[in-house]
Amino acid sequence: MAQTTLKVGTKHSNESYILGEIVAQILEDGGFKIERKFNLGGTAISFEALKKGSIDVYPEYSGTIAAEILKQKSTNLDSLNQKLKTQFQLEISAPFGFNNTYALALSPDLARKYPLKTITDLAAHPEWRAGLSYEFLKREDGWGNLSKAYQLTLKATGLEHGIAYQALMNHEIELTDAYSTDGEIAKYGFTLLEDNLHFFPKYEALALYRSALPEKAKNLLEKLGHTLNDTTMQRLNSLALFEKQTHQKIAQDFLAAQKMIQNKPVESISTMQDILNHIFTHLKLTLLSLIAAILVAVPFGILLHRFPRFSKPLLYLTGILQTIPSIALLALMIPFLGIGVLPAIVALFLYALLPILRNTVIGFSSIDPTLKKIATAIGLNPLQKLWHVELPLAMPMILTGIRTAAVINVGTATLAAFIGAGGLGEFIVTGLALNQTELILRGAIPSALLAIGIELCFEIIDKLLIPKHLRQKI
């Protein structure tokens, strides 16, 4: 019988990667073929992807399901399961056994200086700076309602979770949100403030999956119930953060120790091969979207230049597309296109449109009208005029637009990792989640080199297509 393929997703955090691997490996061991869609950018993207069927299962927390998805206070698992089933045809597994609740963390120095015990005590320090993860800032059970409940007035700014602890140690902020199972807590000796008003719901980790999942897979996920506790999870988290073990290995060692899977050698590919694979995906995303944008924007720009009345409004419209933050545009795509390569290419395509469209219109508008008139007067028909005179004269401007679009796309494509499209962004996003500079650079350096490489390619294309005296001097 052919193997059923299941798609396992995870959000972009260290713990999610480990839980995702555990889920993936137990299913793999049970005979399923697994596609990993790790690094999804937050609850919204993961949940949309699950609803859409772009993934079949991902690790989630009961508190998040209650507050973010069902918009309710109760975290009672039976009630959550019932509602998920009827509203979304989704189900949850038994909880893995630990409660990774939100907490507010202080650095050890600060905790020594000020004997704070509870979140209520924070009210005495309105001058402190809080650096909070973006998700925490926005969540129902996040900063907004928390600061109301505790009547806190201190100022909060957004910060990527992976670097917040570093900022805390460097005294750049006084306070950050933490997950109670974060590996850093024990390592750096952070003090967690007690949630004395019981504001935070319970965050029991579990698997959230589609009801359509095969029974066999559901049973395998059920086996993970109550196999972890807070301490074990902290330990697994710190193995990745401080021992630099791969998530794959951590999950495998854990499952093998629980006698839940057979231990087998972890297949690994060389770092170099890994980087090359990611570069290849990155190039694929960039080039396909660029080619599509050229094929649409150049003819459209030519048409637009003939109807100046429409060109302004349309350029404004594409300009607005450009101002949508890339991560938001990517998230907007999910209900229509799911996650993965296709929506990433569509989003990059939309970003590439404006520079090419605008430069095509400008390129055509700036052709000397005398030359256009002469082309007609000597007997060229409109198509011949376009091909032999207008297009070549507008070419330097068009190429500059394409070049701008290409460089923007190489950069923006790193964000495609958030919707599981892969590419060099995967290193960067994982590196940020783990606060590993080396991993961040593994993505950032090749993508910078790609940008330079693309510039060089365009130099060559310029030389081939445009006589020297007509080239754009930048």
Added chain:
Amino acid sequence: MIKKQVIELQNIAQRYGEKEVLSNINLSFSTNCITALLGKSGSGKSTLLQLINGMVKPSIGKVRVFGNDFDYTKAAQLRLQMGYVVQQVGLFPHMNLYDNICLLGKITKMPLESIQKRFDFLLNMVQLPHSYIQKYPYELSGGEAQRAGLCRALFLKPSILLMDEPFAALDAETKNNIYQYFLLIQKTEPCTVVLVTHDLKEAETLAGELVWLENGKIIQK
């Protein structure tokens, strides 16, 4: 014998809004002869020229070329049989000399060999050195560019040649020089030339017939 007229303008009036640029124009041009249209700027002579190749449609009246009413749906086809030379020359800046001169040959899908032959012949006629083939228009002097423009206009051996102040931007010596090339070509490959100019001396040197325009009317033939 009545010679068939290549170009006839019948009862033409041309208005732009309220402004009447040409009125009551009845004119035919003698075949294979050079006719100069003389007049001050604003007299309507350039408009008259552009009526002939259909760049301007008359408000009233009829333009006939090659014995038929001008068919504006086939304007591009008709214009291929009418060479066109203007003061600004209008060589295409992205094409070298060869590509500029041979453009119409390529567009009409002339065999490469014939293109090369025609190119050599014309270049020789106006005495442009062969080493110029790769040069771009910006590398040519005014006189050289205008000679190249002439070659482009004559490439398809047109039966009509329309010229709008073609030599106005050139200095006296260059002008005299180019007149010689022009007359030589006209002798070798005669065609019906309409030359718009404000320079009486030029008209007398080149043209067989003179037509004077003032305020949009023909005042003297």
